Amino acid sequence: MANKQYQAFTPAQLALHNGTDKPEVWVAYKGYIYDVSRSRLWRHGRHYEHWAGQDLTHELKDAPHTHKVFEKFTIVGKIARK
Numbered sequence: 001m002a003n004k005q006y007q008a009f010t011p012a013q014l015a016l017h018n019g020t021d022k023p024e025v026w027v028a029y030k031g032y033i034y035d036v037s038r039s040r041l042w043r044h045g046r047h048y049e050h051w052a053g054q055d056l057t058h059e060l061k062d063a064p065h066t067h068k069v070f071e072k073f074t075i076v077g078k079i080a081r082k
């Protein structure tokens with residue numbers, strides 16, 4: 001993962017994948033953007049009280065699970081540095 005070159009997306013581009021504007025549902029965690037479109041738990045971009053299309057790194061502490069839930073999803077890019 002660390003050596004791969006990922007396409008960089010701005011927060012605004014990430015926000016377009018929030019489950020309402022486009023069919024793809026993306027969630028960012030620790031700089032990487034994951035495609036969770038195929039998850040029934042993220043339908044319409046909503047996961048309990050959390051919303052896709054943004055960086056949810058700091059919200060994971062509210063979850064009953066660890067970051068391991070991301071392992072089965074593909075990384076589609078990283079968040080662009082400002």
Ligand code: HEM
Nearest residue numbers: 039040041048049050056057059060062063064065069070
């Ligand atoms: C109120 C907070 C949350 C609750 C109650 C919650 C609950 C759950 C449950 C019950 C599952 C399925 C079982 C499991 O894998 O443990 C799950 C999966 C998942 N959660 Fe959360 N979660 C919360 C917050 C978050 C946050 C903040 C993120 C992102 C940083 C996140 C990302 C995911 C992902 C990617 C999956 C895998 C979905 C799948 O396998 O289809 N969750 N969550």
